[in-house]
């Protein structure tokens with residue numbers, strides 16, 4: 001295998017793993033569509049930060065976009081609670097509007113910024129090996145996207161390990177958690193902040209449209225196969241990694257979009273799990 | 286130290302509490318005190334604000350006015366002594382967790398959330414499971430439980446919390462007669478151990494026999510006190526608006542002074558009572 005191929009797969013795998021861990025909690029919190037909304041709504045944040053700082057992948061841009069993401073969840077809740085709009089309608093209004101602003105920003109500033117629509121919408125994981133990091137002596141450290149993704153994965157793993165009980169109780173029974181004095185708002189916002197951050201980092205690899213697939217599909221697949229939260233998290237990571245590796249080979253065979261192939265493989269894994277769980281249930285019954 | 290003050294300090298004081306959803310008042314100037322060491326029912330028709338009352342007591346909702354004291358203190362100071370059992374339908378039972386996982390949550394504490402549970406915590410969880418007779422099912426996934434078993438999981442979680450005051454929202458809903466009996470026995474045991482147990486209950490007929498005290502609620506407080514002072518036709522009529530035929534039955538019951546505490550005769554279907 002070429003080192004370029006390895007870099008692409010490794011980058012896809014770390015991003016898919018981070019998405020799978022957070023996505024598991026999104027699915028259990030019945031917030032899959034909020035994840036989708038956040039992934040779209042950070043677009044104007046990304047473009048603005050990009051216009052201001054003139055580069056991508058810097059810390060300001062990441063943090064700025066993550067804040068946009070959290071603001072999105074706040075906006076959705078405001079519309080839902082204060083304006084008495086249904087939750088799905090609130091989500092629909094908030095993210096399409098923010099996303100539209102992002103699209104306008106990109107299209108009117110094309111040429112001035114090195115950020116094109118296709119890349120934002122569909123991602124360009126194939127370009128990952130072109131943007132390498134070097135040491136001062138000139139040794140290749142690997143692609144920048146892999147390092148950023150790896151850092152993100154580390155952050156997510158630490159968050160899930162350290163916050164396991166807090167996430168579990170505030171997801172399963174928030175009122176009971178509050179009655180114990182546990183701040184569900186703290187868990188909600190730190191979790192959504194990390195989801196936003198993950199979304200921004202995943203942008204370049206899979207694009208705005210397909211991120212939600214990495215967040216939701218491996219997690220939903222794992223949900224079908226186990227009754228234990230820890231097992232669900234591990235399985236989701238496994239399916240995320242399988243999807244990115246399998247997707248790479250599928251794309252190579254078909255000479256098609258890598259991101260599209262990754263999501264296709266994730267979908268096939270889901271169908272297999274669905275069939276298996278149906279078969280298991282009917283065998284038991 | 287608790288023993289000395291037990292009689293004096295009320296377990297729960299609700300002072301002029303008013304609460305609303307979108308400006309629609311649901312509780313209006315509710316004011317009462319409950320003593321320690323009693324089994325207490327909160328009774329009222331559907332939508333009378335029973336759940337809302339518990340939520341306000343547990344600080345899950347901002348009241349419009351009024352305040353609550355628990356053992357003479359603000360909630361924040363005595364949180365560890367209070368255990369809340371939400372309505373069973375308030376959670377998704379398809380969550381990937383075992384019976385034991387859920388009961389362990391009764392040992393979670395705000396400032397210990399990042400640490401593993403200790404051996405003592407596991408011991409308390411085991412004991413709680415034993416008391417509700419769920420030890421054999423402790424590894425089962427919670428979606429594979431009957432309604433009554435799920436209810437017992439919630440009660441075990443509350444027991445594991447080792448509180449002094451228990452606030453339970455409709456623990457008898459979806460529970461069969463045998464389980465209801467067993468639960469009541471458990472609650473009575475808790476009371477005898479000096480705990481205060483407050484139970485939201487919608488069945489007026491059983492409320493009379495189950496509890497020592499009753500809080501009769503219908504947005505406003507109708508009455509709160511020992512059974513004899515509450516189960517009067519006028520008061521029940523005030524709470525239920527005289528709609529229910531139950532009222533006349535209860536009226537008859539009250540007239541018969543020798544009404545045995547655990548008679549089940551007026552549950553038409555079973556007809557056990559006249560045996």
Ligand SMILES: Nc1ncnc2c1ncn2[C@@H]1O[C@H](COP(=O)(O)OP(=O)(O)OP(=O)(O)O)[C@@H](O)[C@H]1O
Pocket residue numbers: 306307311329330331332333334335336337338487
């Ligand atoms: N989240 C909410 N938003 C708006 N209105 C609510 C909400 N929760 C309850 N209500 C309304 O407040 C009133 C009291 O509700 P509450 O749940 O406290 O009653 P309850 O006595 O527990 O009833 P039940 O016996 O049916 O459980 C009802 O009229 C209900 O429609």
Ligand SMILES: [Mg+2]
Pocket residue numbers: 335336337372454
């Ligand atoms: Mg209720």
